[in-house]
Amino acid sequence: MQRPEPRSRSIRTAALGATLAVVLAACSSAATPAPTAAPSAAPTVAAKGLVNLGQDAKLGAYLAGADGKSLYLFTKDSKDKSTPGANVIVNWPPLLVTSATDATAGAGVTGTLATIKRDDGTTQVTYNGIPLYYFAKDTKAGDFGGQGVSGVWFLVAPTATAASGTIVGGINQTGTPTAAPSAGAQATGAPGAVTIANLAFAPGTLSVAEGTTVKWTNNDGEAHTVTATNGSFDSKNLDPGKTFEQKFATAGSFTYMCTIHPTMTGTVTVVAVAAY
Numbered sequence: 120m121q122r123p124e125p126r127s128r129s130i131r132t133a134a135l136g137a138t139l140a141v142v143l144a145a146c147s148s149a150a151t152p153a154p155t156a157a158p159s160a161a162p163t164v165a166a167k168g169l170v171n172l173g174q175d176a177k178l179g180a181y182l183a184g185a186d187g188k189s190l191y192l193f194t195k196d197s198k199d200k201s202t203p204g205a206n207v208i209v210n211w212p213p214l215l216v217t218s219a220t221d222a223t224a225g226a227g228v229t230g231t232l233a234t235i236k237r238d239d240g241t242t243q244v245t246y247n248g249i250p251l252y253y254f255a256k257d258t259k260a261g262d263f264g265g266q267g268v269s270g271v272w273f274l275v276a277p278t279a280t281a282a283s284g285t286i287v288g289g290i291n292q293t294g295t296p297t298a299a300p301s302a303g304a305q306a307t308g309a310p311g312a313v314t315i316a317n318l319a320f321a322p323g324t325l326s327v328a329e330g331t332t333v334k335w336t337n338n339d340g341e342a343h344t345v346t347a348t349n350g351s352f353d354s355k356n357l358d359p360g361k362t363f364e365q366k367f368a369t370a371g372s373f374t375y376m377c378t379i380h381p382t383m384t385g386t387v388t389v390v391a392v393a394a395y
């Protein structure tokens with residue numbers, strides 16, 4: 120399914136820009152003698168490629184792009200075949216390169232990186248035959264907004280493969296024996312949702328990854344508040360049917376309560392996402 124060329128070009132340019140940025144950050148451009156590494160640079164940056172290994176406490180190891188953003192597989196794809204569709208193109212930008220040699224692997228990425236030609240003429244990166252995508256609503260490293268969406272989009276475990284034709288090995292992909300265990304809300308595809316009903320927060324303790332926006336919905340017949348014990352956030356009076364959102368950028372355990380009904384308490388546990 121063809122899309123207007125300017126959009127494709129902008130994605131490709133963005134991907135190329137990210138690659139160049141990494142090369143520059145790593146001070147390893149083939150054409151330029153490597154100067155002394157900047158003291159502020161993390162040691163692992165130099166090992167970065169276009170596809171890298173991320174590590175999450177709950178989800179385990181997963182693939183991430185040069186910018187650290189999560190990469191996903193689409194279970195409706197098959198070996199070396201991206202399934203075109205308007206919804207796919209809008210919400211799931213493929214990981215594109217201008218040349219197959221741009222598909223470089225970061226430290227610890229042991230699968231085979233290759234490329235396929237998409238119907239719109241662009242070149243998409245594959246991992247063990249699996250076409251790779253970003254999720255449009257992920258904005259930074261450690262965002263897992265696409266995980267489990269519609270039961271067909273999953274983070275890519277390092278062991279994932281399409282060698283047999285169908286795609287297996289997405290993290291928590293249904294029916295995949297290699298799925299990593301997870302108790303986190305991220306695996307449900309509806310991260311960060313708390314319902315208020317019957318004078319209680321459910322779940323009472325919610326575990327999310329760093330950077331997740333948690334949304335409370337008051338399904339009760341009366342007003343409540345979502346008020347942080349440490350004062351860092353406060354919904355004020357939340358009337359029936361209303362929602363409140365709070366982003367949790369840093370790891371930690373955050374307790375909150377309803378100031379109208381002080382026996383109503385809850386906790387958001389924010390799990391750190393390892394840097395690359």
Ligand SMILES: [Cu+2]
Nearest residue numbers: 343377379380
């Ligand atoms: Cu209340």
